[in-house]
Amino acid sequence: MALYDGFIPVNLLTGFLGSGKTTLLQRLLANPDMANTAVLINEFGEIGLDHLLLENIDEETVILQSGCVCCTIRGDLSNAIRALYNKRERGDVPSFDRLAIETTGLADPAPIVSTLLADPVVRHHFRLGNVVTTVDGLHGMMQLETHPESVKQAAVADHLIVTKSDIAAAADVAALTSMLRRINPAASFHKSADEDLRPDTLFRNDIYDPATKAAAVGDWLRTEAEHDHGNRDVNRHDRGIRAFSITEDQPLDWTAFGMWLTMLLNRHGENILRVKGILNVAGAETPVVIHGVQYTVHPPAHLERWPTDDHRSRIVFIVHSLSPDSIKRSLAAFNGLANAA
Ligand SMILES: [Zn+2]
Numbered sequence: 001m002a003l004y005d006g007f008i009p010v011n012l013l014t015g016f017l018g019s020g021k022t023t024l025l026q027r028l029l030a031n032p033d034m035a036n037t038a039v040l041i042n043e044f045g046e047i048g049l050d051h052l053l054l055e056n057i058d059e060e061t062v063i064l065q066s067g068c069v070c071c072t073i074r075g076d077l078s079n080a081i082r083a084l085y086n087k088r089e090r091g092d093v094p095s096f097d098r099l100a101i102e103t104t105g106l107a108d109p110a111p112i113v114s115t116l117l118a119d120p121v122v123r124h125h126f127r128l129g130n131v132v133t134t135v136d137g138l139h140g141m142m143q144l145e146t147h148p149e150s151v152k153q154a155a156v157a158d159h160l161i162v163t164k165s166d167i168a169a170a171a172d173v174a175a176l177t178s179m180l181r182r183i184n185p186a187a188s189f190h191k192s193a194d195e196d197l198r199p200d201t202l203f204r205n206d207i208y209d210p211a212t213k214a215a216a217v218g219d220w221l222r223t224e225a226e227h228d229h230g231n232r233d234v235n236r237h238d239r240g241i242r243a244f245s246i247t248e249d250q251p252l253d254w255t256a257f258g259m260w261l262t263m264l265l266n267r268h269g270e271n272i273l274r275v276k277g278i279l280n281v282a283g284a285e286t287p288v289v290i291h292g293v294q295y296t297v298h299p300p301a302h303l304e305r306w307p308t309d310d311h312r313s314r315i316v317f318i319v320h321s322l323s324p325d326s327i328k329r330s331l332a333a334f335n336g337l338a339n340a341a
Contacts, residue, residue, distance in 0.1 A: 007127035009206050010081075010099045010116055015134030016143045016150040017105030017274035017318055018293035020163035020192060022050040024134055025102055033199040038062070038084055038096035042069045042077075044104040045243035045316045049276055052307040060084075060093050070107040071236040077101075077112065078119045085125050098203075099126065105274065106237050106318070108149050109133075109156045110217075114224035117208070129206035133157035134192070137168035139293050140176045144183075149237070154183045155214050159190060159202050166193035186212050241273065244324040246331060248313040251282035256338035260331055261290070261297060269295035271322045277315035278303070287311075 015021045022041075028034050038060040041050050048065040062080050067073030087093045103112060109131070116128040133153045136143065140162070143150040154160060160180050165173045177189065190197060210218050257279070265272060275292040287306055291298040317327065 008085075008097060008099055008125055009129035009203070010101060010122075010126045011129045011203060011206070012101050012103065012109065012112060012116070012131045013134075014103040014107060014109050014112075014131065014153045014157075015105065015161075015163075016136060016140070016147060016153060018276075018291065019105065019134040019136040019140070019143075020161075021102050021105070021134050024132070024161060024163075024192065024197065025100060027197060028100070028199055028202070031199050034098065034100075036094065036096045037098040037100050038088075038093070040064065040077075040080060040084070040099065040101045042073075042102065042104050042107070043316075044068055044106055044318060045245050047245040047247070047314050047316055049278055049314060049316055050102065052278055060096055068104050068107055068235070068237070070103070070109070070111045071233040074111060074115065074233045077115055078122050081119075081126065082121050098129075106147075106149055106241065107153070108236055109153050110220035111224050111233070111236075113156055113208070113210075114221050117210075117221070118225055128208040130158040130203055131156050131208060132159045132161060132202055133187075134161045134163050135176065135180060136293065137162050137164040137173050137176065137191075138296060141172065141179060144176075144179060147238075151183060152220065154180050154187075156217050157184055157187050158208070160184065160187045161190045161192050161197065163192045165191040184214060186214075238320065240321040241318065242324070243316065243318045244327075245317070246313075246315045246328055248280070248315075248331075248335070250335070250339075251280045252313055252335070253338035254281045254283075254288075256334050257281075260334040261292070264327065264330065265292060265295055265297060268319075268322055268327075271320045272317065273320055274318040275315065277313065278307075279313045279315070280311050290315075 013021050013025055029037060040062045042064045043050055045065065048063045062084055064073060064076050064080055069077040088095055116122055135154060162173060162177060210221055272294060277290045279288045279290060281288050287303045289301040289303060
């Protein structure tokens, strides 16, 4: 990996909701080359789940939640990086030699890249390296057509990783790939299902150069640099989008829960941009993790153990124009039926 004459490389991992950012981060962090990597995860909702899915959460893992670092909690990004660096200097955390930042799926990468390139304190110790963007092989085309953030995430990337190509139709993956090549012809392309994505593949020549990207990227970064947004920027995202979470203290009846989720997605899949959860299922010793994007529910995964002492079920939804209360009420009704049975 390139030497950075004393600067700590920062790698941005972005990609739309449910495109596989955390799964990729987990894979990369499992590689010994990434042993000394600090991690900063930004989650849109008030409950963070992604960090619970990473095998080893330690003091080098920073969670920024309840807002988006591209806008509503923008200032928190450089503050968190600064604080992490000071801890490193004081020896409060192991001396990490790389920082990986996972954005929310809704993030506009331009203000984040701009902060990492321009913030005077960040620049003093860190150097923006390669930007890696995951694109959902199943939903990517629709997301590019519907969500401007998704196009910007693709355009700023050094590496574009098409995920779920093993379950998507080959023709759809081909159409998506050619659309991505039009948006970002300079990027390196990978299919996560086919390739052993290794740090030394993704972080070779690891210096971010906006000049190698489409002209639009330069325009976005200039606009960001010209406008001082201060620490708190207005919400940049579609106002119809909101995140909420449901917490259940009692173990869930798996059959009832599965039926409820399937019916919910069948009915409202269009507007359920993302659902993910860590579940306490009746009769199961360890937690069950669920992931869904619109109409698609991925096979549940079983964690080896509870990542913390909190064994409540937590489900995070990111929806468009759907009332959280109606979803909460329908789950409560289902649970009620299941418990009465
Ligand atoms: Zn934002």
